[in-house]
Amino acid sequence: MIQTIVLNRKGEVSEFDLQNRGLAYGDGVFETILVHQGKLVWWDAHWQRMCLGAERLRLPEANENAIRQACEALAAKHQRAIVKIIYTRGSGGRGYGLPASVIPTLLLSLHPAPELSHQAIAVRWCETMLAIQPALAGIKHLNRLEQVLARAEWENATIDEGLMCDNEGRVVCATAANIFVRHKSQWLTPIIDRCGIAGVTRRWVLENLAGTRVQVLSKDDVMQAEAVFLCNAVRGIMPVLRLGERTWASHPDILGLQYALSKSQPAFALGDIRGT
Amino acid sequence: MIQTIVLNRKGEVSEFDLQNRGLAYGDGVFETILVHQGKLVWWDAHWQRMCLGAERLRLPEANENAIRQACEALAAKHQRAIVKIIYTRGSGGRGYGLPASVIPTLLLSLHPAPELSHQAIAVRWCETMLAIQPALAGIKHLNRLEQVLARAEWENATIDEGLMCDNEGRVVCATAANIFVRHKSQWLTPIIDRCGIAGVTRRWVLENLAGTRVQVLSKDDVMQAEAVFLCNAVRGIMPVLRLGERTWASHPDILGLQYALSKSQPAFALGDIRGT
Numbered sequence: 001m002i003q004t005i006v007l008n009r010k011g012e013v014s015e016f017d018l019q020n021r022g023l024a025y026g027d028g029v030f031e032t033i034l035v036h037q038g039k040l041v042w043w044d045a046h047w048q049r050m051c052l053g054a055e056r057l058r059l060p061e062a063n064e065n066a067i068r069q070a071c072e073a074l075a076a077k078h079q080r081a082i083v084k085i086i087y088t089r090g091s092g093g094r095g096y097g098l099p100a101s102v103i104p105t106l107l108l109s110l111h112p113a114p115e116l117s118h119q120a121i122a123v124r125w126c127e128t129m130l131a132i133q134p135a136l137a138g139i140k141h142l143n144r145l146e147q148v149l150a151r152a153e154w155e156n157a158t159i160d161e162g163l164m165c166d167n168e169g170r171v172v173c174a175t176a177a178n179i180f181v182r183h184k185s186q187w188l189t190p191i192i193d194r195c196g197i198a199g200v201t202r203r204w205v206l207e208n209l210a211g212t213r214v215q216v217l218s219k220d221d222v223m224q225a226e227a228v229f230l231c232n233a234v235r236g237i238m239p240v241l242r243l244g245e246r247t248w249a250s251h252p253d254i255l256g257l258q259y260a261l262s263k264s265q266p267a268f269a270l271g272d273i274r275g276t
Numbered sequence: 277m278i279q280t281i282v283l284n285r286k287g288e289v290s291e292f293d294l295q296n297r298g299l300a301y302g303d304g305v306f307e308t309i310l311v312h313q314g315k316l317v318w319w320d321a322h323w324q325r326m327c328l329g330a331e332r333l334r335l336p337e338a339n340e341n342a343i344r345q346a347c348e349a350l351a352a353k354h355q356r357a358i359v360k361i362i363y364t365r366g367s368g369g370r371g372y373g374l375p376a377s378v379i380p381t382l383l384l385s386l387h388p389a390p391e392l393s394h395q396a397i398a399v400r401w402c403e404t405m406l407a408i409q410p411a412l413a414g415i416k417h418l419n420r421l422e423q424v425l426a427r428a429e430w431e432n433a434t435i436d437e438g439l440m441c442d443n444e445g446r447v448v449c450a451t452a453a454n455i456f457v458r459h460k461s462q463w464l465t466p467i468i469d470r471c472g473i474a475g476v477t478r479r480w481v482l483e484n485l486a487g488t489r490v491q492v493l494s495k496d497d498v499m500q501a502e503a504v505f506l507c508n509a510v511r512g513i514m515p516v517l518r519l520g521e522r523t524w525a526s527h528p529d530i531l532g533l534q535y536a537l538s539k540s541q542p543a544f545a546l547g548d549i550r551g552t
Binding site: 021023026030131145 | 292294295296297298299300301302303306333334362365370371372373374383385390404405407408409411412417418419420421422423424425426427428443451452471
């Protein structure tokens with residue numbers, strides 16, 4: 001049994017128990033799904049990741065049809081928006097201990113989406129490190145203090161994103177995006193089996209950028225890269241223009257990838273793709 | 277400005293915005309305060325830790341008088357209970373980014389407390405490791421999935437607690453308690469500058485168990501210990517009787533400490549302290 005709570009734009013809700021473990025411990029997972037012309041973008045990939053996360057946290061299986069219908073109802077009539085799903089272990093249990101019978105809680109909400117842009121972005125290095133925790137790596141769980149602290153490191157509005165390393169100095173991701181770098185004519189993206197989130201767009205890129213290798217990445221690999229881009233399921237492919245003193249020109253592979261993405265998912269189509 | 281939300285035993289509440297960052301990211305801290313004969317036990321220590329946590333997370337300063345009064349009102353007339361405070365960054369901000377103006381949210385709730393016992397307990401080793409994250413170490417923040425996963429490792433009701441190591445194999449704490457071991461006639465407790473919570477009772481013990489050393493602790497140090505106890509602010513001092521095949525007899529230092537605690541805080545007094 002799932003307690004379905006549907007939120008409107010104002011955050012009005014039918015019912016929410018304040019003893020919910022999502023609030024008490026961050027005991028749950030979430031998804032942030034782009035809406036384009038009333039449709040959910042990459043539903044299957046989001047759903048699969050949410051189920052994987054739920055399984056890793058030993059949350060009960062969720063009912064796809066019911067949740068998809070509720071999300072579609074939220075999305076309908078919206079040209080461009082975000083549907084967010086939060087799926088928690090509900091209430092109960094003594095302290096951290098799991099309740100004998102888990103009744104998960106589902107929160108659905110609709111949010112405005114940032115405007116789409118194919119402009120190259122400026123990024124920085126974050127000092128906040130990602131802790132190495134294989135038990136939670138890859139999944140989009142609700143324990144996000146590291147990202148909050150990392151994003152709080154800068155206020156300069158010209159900086160779009162911050163790159164994060166784990167506490168052994170390996171590059172993992174940006175605060176809210178995955179990273180790809182071209183190094184010695186080879187596209188690379190970090191392994192995320194110790195920390196980081198397995199992004200839905202990262203998955204699409206891995207399937208569409210031929211020969212990309214998943215491997216350990218150092219800061220030097222990034223600084224010496226021939227090209228860098230970030231990606232997430234709301235903003236698509238974001239070419240990196242600047243990182244500290246380092247700048248990059250637009251790269252044909254990235255333009256090609258943006259074009260392929262816009263063909264595959266009209267949500268990411270711009271009238272005019274010419275990079276920076 | 278603080279939005280004060282007071283919960284009754286049923287979890288009824290005045291108002292809670294479901295976009296709250298406490299739910300979205302675990303963006304906040306909490307305290308679990310024992311109530312004895314209508315009074316809050318160790319208020320000052322709990323308050324100081326909460327403020328330290330808030331500062332580390334860059335949360336606005338909270339108003340002690342107002343919150344203390346609200347907690348005291350909740351506690352009044354309860355012989356034995358727990359008052360829980362959750363203090364979050366409120367709502368707003370774009371994604372992980374902090375809102376321009378933070379209006380923190382305060383949730384206060386009253387819970388039944390487990391019965392006090394001076395019985396020795398059985399513990400186990402948890403497989404779930406604590407990630408090393410100095411930026412979050414020591415404070416009682418809302419990102420508690422590691423503890424949830426660790427506590428979910430066993431269902432055997434005769435096992436009271438699970439001991440946790442960091443991912444370099446150092447012993448840190450139990451899922452909901454700090455640990456002290458007597459090794460070569462010296463009391464030791466782990467350093468918690470990389471992970472773990474600086475417990476209020478740990479602090480009391482450090483002030484009251486003469487010569488206790490804070491240092492790195494290995495599993496072997498625990499297994500070879502002459503005595504072991506756990507402590508937290510609800511259950512007080514818990515002598516460990518058994519850990520796997522290893523058993524310990526009661527130790528006079530632990531009995532002495534339980535006695536001193538019961539004198540210092542009547543909340544921890546039992547009519548008859550004779551250990552196991």
